[in-house]
Amino acid sequence: GRKVVVTGAASGIGSSVAGLLRRRGDEVIGVDLHDVEVVADLSAPEGRRAAADAVLRRTGGVVDAVVACAGTAAPTEATITVNYFGVVDLLDALRPALARADLPRAAVISSIASIQVTDAAVVAACAEWDEERAVALAAKVSADGHGYRLYGSSKLALARWVRRTCLTPGWAGTGIPLNAVAPGVVVTPMTESLLATEEGRELADRAVPMPLNGHAPPEAVAHTLIWLVGPENTHVTGQVVFVDGGADATLRGEDA
Numbered sequence: 001g002r003k004v005v006v007t008g009a010a011s012g013i014g015s016s017v018a019g020l021l022r023r024r025g026d027e028v029i030g031v032d033l034h035d036v037e038v039v040a041d042l043s044a045p046e047g048r049r050a051a052a053d054a055v056l057r058r059t060g061g062v063v064d065a066v067v068a069c070a071g072t073a074a075p076t077e078a079t080i081t082v083n084y085f086g087v088v089d090l091l092d093a094l095r096p097a098l099a100r101a102d103l104p105r106a107a108v109i110s111s112i113a114s115i116q117v118t119d120a121a122v123v124a125a126c127a128e129w130d131e132e133r134a135v136a137l138a139a140k141v142s143a144d145g146h147g148y149r150l151y152g153s154s155k156l157a158l159a160r161w162v163r164r165t166c167l168t169p170g171w172a173g174t175g176i177p178l179n180a181v182a183p184g185v186v187v188t189p190m191t192e193s194l195l196a197t198e199e200g201r202e203l204a205d206r207a208v209p210m211p212l213n214g215h216a217p218p219e220a221v222a223h224t225l226i227w228l229v230g231p232e233n234t235h236v237t238g239q240v241v242f243v244d245g246g247a248d249a250t251l252r253g254e255d256a
């Protein structure tokens, strides 16, 4: 089996990825706040470093794949630190361990929200890998009552990071595919309270229309992630694969 690091493995999509991989005989090293092999808080640089160190110790410094699922939809700075810096810092720290594997791959989770409401200044600070500025800007956006813009911002910044980073010597040049999935509405603890009321469901369906099969179970996203980090994927890189029941096709039309 391969050694696969799955962040956010305690819940939702990450838990589904971890379960499916284990059933196939892979060794999963889960990273999350609780109930996993490596307990770490990815919102802060120290937590990311501790997580990477613990992973390297457990794996002997060779990691076959990383699937970064940890995330939050809180309308606060945490959404920027976990969803963007928590992902890029950890992948940066684990890239040398990926480079030692035979068929290394990585995948992250963006969102349909990346094409919706965002804040340009926050996204720019993320692109410049300036966490302090991004956090200060996010705190201001949140204090001004626009915290709902932060989730899409974190996911747009992440999608752009994938497009840029996949081409660099450390990734394409080292034979490592790097991709993202962009889910629509997935039925997990993250969306539980939203989908619990008629009003919430209507709000979700207006923002994210899913003509194909409606709200997705976590497995729908997990299977795509697993293919992207599997040995069969030799030439797909830099893609943001919308696993969204047709929401992107609905919202952006045929010229996207």
Ligand code: NAD
Residues within 6 Å of the ligand: 007, 008, 009, 010, 011, 012, 013, 014, 031, 032, 033, 034, 040, 041, 042, 043, 069, 070, 071, 072, 073, 082, 083, 109, 110, 111, 112, 182, 183, 184, 185, 186, 187, 188, 189, 190, 191
């Ligand atoms: P979830 O809440 O079920 O799982 C998220 C996991 O991330 C949890 O186990 C949580 O403990 C972990 N996490 C949060 N903050 C962390 C931190 N600071 N350090 C370490 N771990 C942390 O949510 P989910 O729906 O499975 O979401 C998985 C990913 O998919 C997220 O990145 C989310 O943004 C993305 N996503 C979800 C949906 C959806 O509709 N559910 C849609 C688009 C994208």
